[in-house]
Amino acid sequence: MNQSQAIALYQPLLHQIALKMVGSLADAEDIVQDTFLKWLSTNTEKIENTRAYLIKAVTNNCINHLEALKRKKDECLQNLNPSELIDWYKEKEFFRFDMENEISAALNVIQKKLEPLEKGIFVLRELFDFDYEELQHIFDKKKDNCRQLFSRAKGKLSEETGKVKTDVANHSIIDNFKKACNFGSPADFIKEVKREINLKLNHSLS
Incomplete structure (x- = not known):
């Protein structure tokens, strides 16, 4: 070799x-x-x-x-004196808190307005640049259908939001979304979306 x-x-x-x-x-x-x-x-x-x-x-x-x-x-x-060290820690903690609040708020709107399949296609297409052929294999939907769902999701999100309650209980999808952003690999996010799709399908059949 x-x-x-x-x-x-x-x-x-x-x-x-x-x-x-x-x-x-x-x-x-x-x-x-x-x-x-x-x-x-x-x-x-x-x-x-x-x-x-x-x-x-x-x-x-x-x-x-x-x-x-x-x-x-x-x-x-x-190199920081005690006062500066405290300020530095507070600043880091505030930034982390603020970032998580922003992510949670954005996902809250997406959760409220979009169906699980629409959410999965929108996030993967808009934020991670998945093409429609990849989305077709992930969600077992035709490319034209994925394109329509993405367009529908964008339309729903562009509507006036109004007052949307910030009461998202699904912390796992938020954690998986942040993990996907940090590591560039949305595998866990995809699993969570598929789980939601299956739950919704089972609920509609029961």
Whole structure:
């Protein structure tokens, strides 16, 4: 196996390991690239097990990356006096609270105005740029039907909202939506939407 073949074979595995360890898509990609660059600069003929070598290397690089981030964070915090530290914490907490309120409010409107299938198609199309062919496979609907549902959802959301109660009880879909935004992978959000669709279908049949 030559070097190009090894990179093509092991890149997905190394990327998965790095992403799980550092939690950042961009950082994971950089770490994997750096791992391969260092591997290519070594005498690969002396490496008996390339797969094991690369896994160990990317794991060590992830640990070094996380330790560097921790040192940087500690240095920043050490430079703050107690008063500034309290203000910094309050600011971070306020931002997190404010962000969650905004997400919850937006999803509340979507929950109130859209049917589960409309919601799933709208969010995946509008926010994650899924094309209609992908939506067709996810929800087992024809592309034209998905296009119509997306248009209908946009129409409903463009109507005057008025006073919509902010009483969303489905915290899981909010958590999954935020997770999808953070990691760029809406798998859990899709599962939750499908669960809602099935619940609504079973309810209508009973």
